[in-house]
Amino acid sequence: MAQFLNDFTTFPKERWIRMYTSVYNYCTARPPGGRAGGRVKGATFVGEELYFQLVEFLKRHMKSLLREAEQRVEQSLLEFYDNEWQRYSVAMRYLNHIFHYLNRHWVQRETEDGKQNVYEIYRLALVIWRDHFFSALKSRITRAILQLFAKERNGEQIDSALITVAVASYRSLGFNREHPKEESLQIYKEYFADDFVTDTEVYYIAESTQFVGTNSVSYYMVKVLARLDEEDKRSRLYLHSSTAAEVKRTLERVFIENQLDALRAEFPAILENDRTDDMARLFELLRRVNGFSCLRDTFELYVQAVGVAALQAVAKQAVNDPKLYVETILHVLNKYRDMVNGSLQGDPGFLEALQKGCRKFINENAVCAEALTPTKSPELLARYTDAILRKSARTPPENELERLLDDIMEIFTYVEDKDVFQTFYGKALAKRLIHGTSASEDLEGTMIGKLKGACGFEFTSKLQRMFGDVSVSKDKAEIFRKGDGKAVSFDFTPLVLATGAWPLQSPTTDFLAPADLHACAALFSTFYEREFAGRRLKWLHQLSKGELRGAGYASSKVGYVFQASLYQMGVLLLFNEHKQLSLADIQASTRLADAVLVNTIKVLMKTKVMTRVDAGEEINKDTTVCANNNFKSKRTRVLINIPVGDDTPATVKTIEEDRLLQIQAAIVRIMKMRKQLQHTQLVTETIAMVQNRFRPKIQSIKRSIDILIEKEYLERVADQKDVYSYIA
Numbered sequence: 001m002a003q004f005l006n007d008f009t010t011f012p013k014e015r016w017i018r019m020y021t022s023v024y025n026y027c028t029a030r031p032p033g034g035r036a037g038g039r040v041k042g043a044t045f046v047g048e049e050l051y052f053q054l055v056e057f058l059k060r061h062m063k064s065l066l067r068e069a070e071q072r073v074e075q076s077l078l079e080f081y082d083n084e085w086q087r088y089s090v091a092m093r094y095l096n097h098i099f100h101y102l103n104r105h106w107v108q109r110e111t112e113d114g115k116q117n118v119y120e121i122y123r124l125a126l127v128i129w130r131d132h133f134f135s136a137l138k139s140r141i142t143r144a145i146l147q148l149f150a151k152e153r154n155g156e157q158i159d160s161a162l163i164t165v166a167v168a169s170y171r172s173l174g175f176n177r178e179h180p181k182e183e184s185l186q187i188y189k190e191y192f193a194d195d196f197v198t199d200t201e202v203y204y205i206a207e208s209t210q211f212v213g214t215n216s217v218s219y220y221m222v223k224v225l226a227r228l229d230e231e232d233k234r235s236r237l238y239l240h241s242s243t244a245a246e247v248k249r250t251l252e253r254v255f256i257e258n259q260l261d262a263l264r265a266e267f268p269a270i271l272e273n274d275r276t277d278d279m280a281r282l283f284e285l286l287r288r289v290n291g292f293s294c295l296r297d298t299f300e301l302y303v304q305a306v307g308v309a310a311l312q313a314v315a316k317q318a319v320n321d322p323k324l325y326v327e328t329i330l331h332v333l334n335k336y337r338d339m340v341n342g343s344l345q346g347d348p349g350f351l352e353a354l355q356k357g358c359r360k361f362i363n364e365n366a367v368c369a370e371a372l373t374p375t376k377s378p379e380l381l382a383r384y385t386d387a388i389l390r391k392s393a394r395t396p397p398e399n400e401l402e403r404l405l406d407d408i409m410e411i412f413t414y415v416e417d418k419d420v421f422q423t424f425y426g427k428a429l430a431k432r433l434i435h436g437t438s439a440s441e442d443l444e445g446t447m448i449g450k451l452k453g454a455c456g457f458e459f460t461s462k463l464q465r466m467f468g469d470v471s472v473s474k475d476k477a478e479i480f481r482k483g484d485g486k487a488v489s490f491d492f493t494p495l496v497l498a499t500g501a502w503p504l505q506s507p508t509t510d511f512l513a514p515a516d517l518h519a520c521a522a523l524f525s526t527f528y529e530r531e532f533a534g535r536r537l538k539w540l541h542q543l544s545k546g547e548l549r550g551a552g553y554a555s556s557k558v559g560y561v562f563q564a565s566l567y568q569m570g571v572l573l574l575f576n577e578h579k580q581l582s583l584a585d586i587q588a589s590t591r592l593a594d595a596v597l598v599n600t601i602k603v604l605m606k607t608k609v610m611t612r613v614d615a616g617e618e619i620n621k622d623t624t625v626c627a628n629n630n631f632k633s634k635r636t637r638v639l640i641n642i643p644v645g646d647d648t649p650a651t652v653k654t655i656e657e658d659r660l661l662q663i664q665a666a667i668v669r670i671m672k673m674r675k676q677l678q679h680t681q682l683v684t685e686t687i688a689m690v691q692n693r694f695r696p697k698i699q700s701i702k703r704s705i706d707i708l709i710e711k712e713y714l715e716r717v718a719d720q721k722d723v724y725s726y727i728a
Contacts, residue, residue: 005061005091016098024101026050047106051118054099058125062132069137075162078144081137082165085129089172092125123175130173130187138191141166145192146199152234153203163238167192171240185240193243197250200231204254212259217266221281224255252288260291267295271302279343292349300353307332307361315366319376322384325367330407333358359414373652375420381411382424389447390432391439401443409450418455419662419693423655425451426503429463433470434495434543455692465501472496476531484527488520496528496537504540509593511541513566514573541566542596545641548572550609555632562609565641567592567600572609572627580613580626587621594621601625607640608632659694663704666690668713671726679705679722 027047065084072080096103099121110118119127134141145166152158167188174187185193204227212220231251235244256263263282270278286292310328311318318325336354344350368376388396388404396404415421432438445467452460473495485492497504513521525537544566551559564572570590574581587597598619604610608631613624666689671677677685683701690696705724708714717723 005088020098020100023050023099027101027105047102050102051106054121055124055128058128059132062128066133066136069133073140074144074147077137077140078148078162078166081141081169082162085169086165088125088129089169092122095125096120096122126173126175134169134173142192142195146196149196149199149234150203153230160237167238185242188240189243193240193246196239196243197246200247201250201254204251205258208255208259212262217262218275218278218281220259221263221278221285224285225281227251227255256285256289256291260286260289264291264295267298268302271299276339276343279339280345283344283347287345287347292347296349296353299350300357303332303336303354303357304360306336307358308365311361312366315370318367318380319370322380322387325377325380326384326408326411329358329362329411332361333410355414359416362411362414363416375417375652375655378415378417378421379424379648381408381415382421382428384408385425385447386428386432389439389443390428391437395439398440398443401439402446405443405447405450408447409454412451413454416691417694418459419659420655422459422693423503423651423658426463426466427651430466430502430504433466434497435545462501462503465498469497469501470495476528480524480527484523485520488523490516490520492520492524494521494524497540499538504543506538507540507542509542509596510591511567511570512589512591513541514570517546517566517569550631553629553631555630556636558636560631560633560635561637563637563639563641565600567596568604568640571600571604575627580624582622582624583619584621586625603640603642607638607642609638609640659696660700660704660707662690662693663696663700664708667701667704667708668726671714671724674726676717676723676725679724682724 027050029046069077069080069084103120107118107120145163148158148163152160170188170192171185174184207227208220208224211223215223228251231247232244235247239247263285266278267282269275270282286295307329310332311325314324314328318328336357340346340350340354362377364374365377367380368374370376373379385405385408388401388408395401412418412421429444432444438444448460448463448467451463476496477493480494481488481492512518521539528537529535542565546564546566546569548562548564548569549559550562550572553559562568562572567590570592571586574586574589578585583597583601586592586601587594590597592600601610601619601623605612605625608628610625611628613626614622616623663686666686667682670682670685670689674685682705683698686701687696705714709716709724712727714724715727717725
């Protein structure tokens with residue numbers, strides 16, 4: 001056995017076999033007074049003597065090792081311990097095979113009889129190592145291991161195998177007697193893991209305190225992340241997973257929680273200087289201890305402040321420049337969205353903070369203040385949408401337009417007064433469809449689909465109906481041209497638009513169309529009323545347009561094609577028969593109202609198609625005008641249908657009136673369900689019902705309640721202050 005322990009690798013094979021056979025013969029020998037393997041007083045005596053002689057032999061071996069170990073210190077001791085442990089543990093596994101028959105019979109029967117100090121041979125060897133060698137050296141060995149860890153942390157090269165073997169021995173020496181196959185970490189935790197965690201905490205408390213006092217927070221974060229990575233690798237290399245988790249928590253407490261105030265205080269400077277790398281490091285550190293709560297609020301306020309400042313800088317220009325306004329918002333939004341998705345790893349809390357900050361500065365900013373209306377933001381967004389969907393020489397490629405529509409929808413999600421956007425967008429869409437100026441019908445449909453997805457079917461139902469009307473009108477116009485309209489000598493494209501779907505106003509003036517146009521319109525009316533009995537057409541001359549060919553100009557042999565409104569066409573065609581006319585004469589022929597006529601003449605004079613005959617600046621009924629035979633243009637096709645005036649005030653007024661009706665409808669729905677409600681609760685529920693479309697004013701809600709009381713939808717409950725009852 002002594003020879004076997006000293007060098008089992010060169011132990012002759014024949015002696016292996018002889019030892020195994022000797023153990024087998026001993027264990028199967030017939031004991032005195034009984035058969036082989038039989039029991040005496042509950043267990044066989046055969047094997048007991050061999051077992052306890054092995055115990056004594058191993059104890060003597062431990063004493064020999066201990067005498068030599070006591071002469072060594074620190075790393076020398078650890079090297080000796082590791083070498084002997086490796087030799088001993090492997091040898092005992094071989095020995096366990098040699099004593100296989102003893103384990104199988106005598107040891108098993110003894111343990112089944114409840115003997116407490118009998119183990120399988122390999123387990124016995126570990127118990128003797130633990131009780132007679134390890135227990136005397138454990139403190140010194142643990143100290144030597146911790147010293148190696150300290151050297152490695154200080155940047156010194158060490159033999160990592162020394163730690164690996166020693167720590168593995170701690171884990172091997174713990175076992176559960178009732179469940180021998182289960183690993184027990186009692187020895188490992190009691191004599192190594194607890195000391196290791198404490199030593200690690202002390203080491204890094206000293207290092208972090210010294211480092212944060214002499215370096216910037218930015219450099220501190222770099223250092224901490226490096227240390228955390230080092231310790232993570234160290235834990236995976238040397239430690240049990242339970243200890244690794246405890247070390248991780250300890251390091252996070254030392255490096256992060258203890259320095260939380262300093263780390264959080266650096267956040268505003270990181271934002272202000274766009275230090276994206278530092279932002280990523282800070283997020284990685286604070287993510288470990290869930291230290292974001294107050295930083296999310298800081299981020300929200302910062303995004304809001306940046307947005308407000310950006311719009312403040314361009315307020316005077318952006319109030320009349322939708323493109324500048326939207327691009328300024330997108331610059332802020334994209335910058336901080338990229339930060340959230342990049343450095344902040346898409347954290348839901350920071351994403352929500354970004355959304356709140358954007359919502360605030362988009363709805364309340366210097367541009368709205370400059371325009372003296374809180375609804376300027378959705379109006380400018382709608383005008384920008386119209387600009388990119390309207391056909392022009394600078395229209396971007398279709399894939400670029402799709403990206404711009406996505407940008408618009410992102411801003412739209414933050415807009416609170418969505419009904420304002422809906423109104424201005426609807427009016428612009430109507431003009432694009434009527435005048436055929438859409439850049440792409442597919443993109444128009446895509447935009448409506450996006451709005452439908454964001455706000456529901458009701459939000460876009462009228463917009464979709466408008467598309468349907470245009471499509472049906474094209475079919476009916478084709479039928480008319482092939483039938484009743486064959487005699488018409490010019491191109492005539494009527495659009496039949498449903499009154500309830502289109503945001504169009506009735507004409508503000510009478511108008512007598514030129515004879516040919518009047519006859520054609522009458523012909524189409526007859527055709528339509530025959531096709532759809534009971535329907536009545538109402539012509540919207542103020543939206544009609546056409547082309548006139550002008551000839552006889554000195555500047556052009558081929559003449560010009562003027563793209564004009566119907567009112568302009570009515571005026572210009574008069575000059576085929578007259579060289580000059582007063583406004584009174586023109587009015588008598590066209591029946592245009594004074595204001596409309598003056599505006600029409602002003603545009604024709606501004607575009608130099610007409611010129612004034614008499615002297616003077618003021619235009620009235622006595623003003624005389626004539627066609628300008630000296631008209632000159634670089635283009636053959638000349639657009640003279642220039643919009644006059646701004647319909648924004650009228651549109652805003654319409655929005656306010658519609659809101660009042662929506663508030664009243666919401667109140668009626670609430671009261672019909674509740675029957676009786678206190679004033680404050682009614683106001684709260686009304687706001688909740690309509691806030692997806694706009695921000696209702698408290699004064700508007702109070703006014704709506706008064707109107708509904710007057711209309712006898714509601715009544716005040718007698719003897720109950722501020723309580724309303726629904727009148728069925």
